[in-house]
Amino acid sequence: QVQLVESGGGSVSPGGTLRLSCAASGYGLRRRCIGWFRQAAGTHPEWFASLDSGCITTYGYSMKGQVTIYRDKSNDVLNSTIVVYLEINSLKPEDTAIYYCGCGALDRRCGMGVDYWGKGTQVVVSS
Numbered sequence: 145q146v147q148l149v150e151s152g153g154g155s156v157s158p159g160g161t162l163r164l165s166c167a168a169s170g171y172g173l174r175r176r177c178i179g180w181f182r183q184a185a186g187t188h189p190e191w192f193a194s195l196d197s198g199c200i201t202t203y204g205y206s207m208k209g210q211v212t213i214y215r216d217k218s219n220d221v222l223n224s225t226i227v228v229y230l231e232i233n234s235l236k237p238e239d240t241a242i243y244y245c246g247c248g249a250l251d252r253r254c255g256m257g258v259d260y261w262g263k264g265t266q267v268v269v270s271s
Contacts, residue, residue, distance in 0.1 A: 164180070178247050
């Protein structure tokens, strides 16, 4: 079982930067893909960044160049908790959405489905 808790959302002016966090706890986290998704009002969830078990990053077209996904290993707690960050630059009003992190099954490659979801963190970009 894996639990995911996102944080770091809030209100920001256009052009600003946010760093979101996904605190993941559970079994085998270093052997799972963790990704970030977002869902704006009235739309389907959209994937845009993943970090695989080897810390290889993959970005979707919509936010490539605007986001960086990474894991700070100094925040790892024993073998059961890791934190994956998402830094978003040059925020625009159309980036307003709920941002979620999702986690895949043990040893499954990124892009093959999400088994666990966090509850999300709201990001609002407005002047």
